[in-house]
Each structure stands twice: as structure tokens, then as C-alpha cells.
């Protein structure tokens with residue numbers, strides 16, 4: 001059975017007092033589903049969030065990291081630094097990082113290696129832009145992003161990889177992929193994995209959907225057989241909405 005995962009990507013939202021308030025609200029919610037729940041606050045609040053949730057079934061994860069262990073990389077944070085405060089999972093390759101910070105398949109491959117070398121789990125994000133979909137190139141784009149950043153790995157490494165399909169045109173726009181579009185792409189991703197690594201690996205990797213998931217559409221999206229969870233942006237900033245999504249499984 002693949003794990004169901006619902007992860008909240010808080011992006012550059014919530015200062016420390018707001019982070020504490022939202023965590024207090026999250027802890028008032030009731031979980032009725034089997035999903036693993038994660039939140040990704042910004043770097044400055046990771047330690048506080050981790051401490052507040054140490055005994056709770058909510059994992060605190062990071063939004064990004066550098067591929068180097070340490071050195072002259074002003075403004076960056078390494079895997080071992082994250083690990084030293086208890087963080088075990090990192091989001092890599094978010095489309096905002098690709099678009100605004102020049103992250104490429106090549107730099108992401110190095111980040112994935114650094115995370116795995118530090119025994120961290122990776123939520124690897126990818127997805128096509130609107131122009132790609134309009135041109136009918138969405139599968140080729142997604143396949144390229146996965147192959148270039150991940151296909152140097154051995155099959156065993158996929159125990160520590162979660163995939164997150166986030167079509168860029170659906171992020172923060174209010175426009176979601178239809179449940180059928182999400183299912184079609186997730187099935188294609190699983191087939192791409194199966195062709196390279198075999199069915200055992202393909203069937204064991206959780207594939208999350210991200211892009212304007214809301215309480216109103218989560219149930220239908222999560223009902224699709226190849227959708228194993230969600231990476232949630234805007235709706236993760238309200239505890240009731242986030243748990244309505246967590247409980248949509």
C-alpha cells in the first residue's frame with residue numbers, strides 16, 4: 001500500500017508569531033484519515049515549529065536546501081544543517097524555485113543526491129507550464145524533468161523519494177487540473193518509473209498532486225487511483241481548510 005501524504009507548503013508566509021498561531025490551530029483539528037501530514041514553514045521558523053510538534057503526528061519539513069555540505073554560499077542552508085535540527089524531509093524542485101532562482105534539472109540532481117546522502121526524504125516537484133500543455137508537450141516535459149534529475153539513482157533510492165506533480169498553470173491560480181488530467185499524468189509518471197525501475201518501484205512511490213487543491217475539490221482529486229496525496233499551498237495556511245483536505249482521503 002502506498003502512503004497517503006498531505007503536505008502544506010507555506011512558501012514565504014507566516015512570521016514566527018503567525019507560525020505559532022497556525023500550529024496551535026492545526027493542533028485543534030481532528031484527523032480522521034490515514035494520511036501522513038507535513039508542514040513546510042520558512043527556514044527561520046523551522047526549529048520552533050519542530051519543537052512545537054515534536055510529539056505530534058505532523059512532520060516539519062523544509063522548502064529547499066543547497067547541494068553543498070557547507071562553504072561560501074551566502075544565504076543558503078545545507079542538508080546537514082536541516083538534519084541537525086531534526087528535519088528529515090525536504091521539498092526540492094518547486095516551480096517557483098525553478099522560475100525565480102534558476103534551479104535546473106542538473107542542480108536538482110545534485111540536491112537530490114545531497115539529501116539522500118544525508119538520509120533525508122525528498123519531495124521532488126515538477127510540472128509543465130501552460131504553453132507546454134497547449135502544445136501537447138506536457139508528458140515530454142514531465143518525463144524530461146524526472147529523468148534528468150532522478151534517473152541516475154538506483155532503485156533503492158526511491159524508498160526516500162516522493163513525487164509531486166504540480167502543473168505550473170494550476171499553482172496559486174485557482175485553476176486546478178481536472179481529476180482526470182491529474183490521474184492521466186500520474187499514471188504516465190508511474191509508467192515512466194515502471195519502464196526504468198520495474199513495477200515494484202513504480203507501485204511503491206507516492207505521487208502527490210499540487211495546484212489549487214482546496215477542501216471543495218480534494219476528495220475528487222484524491223479519489224483517483226494514482227493520486228496518493230497533495231502538496232498544498234494557499235489552503236495550507238488555514239488550519240480548517242488544511243485538515244478538510246487531510247481528511248479528504
Ligand SMILES: O=C(CO)COP(=O)(O)O
Nearest residue numbers: 009171172211212233234
Ligand atoms: O505550489 C503549490 C504547493 O507547492 C500549490 O500552491 P496552491 O495550492 O496555492 O496552488
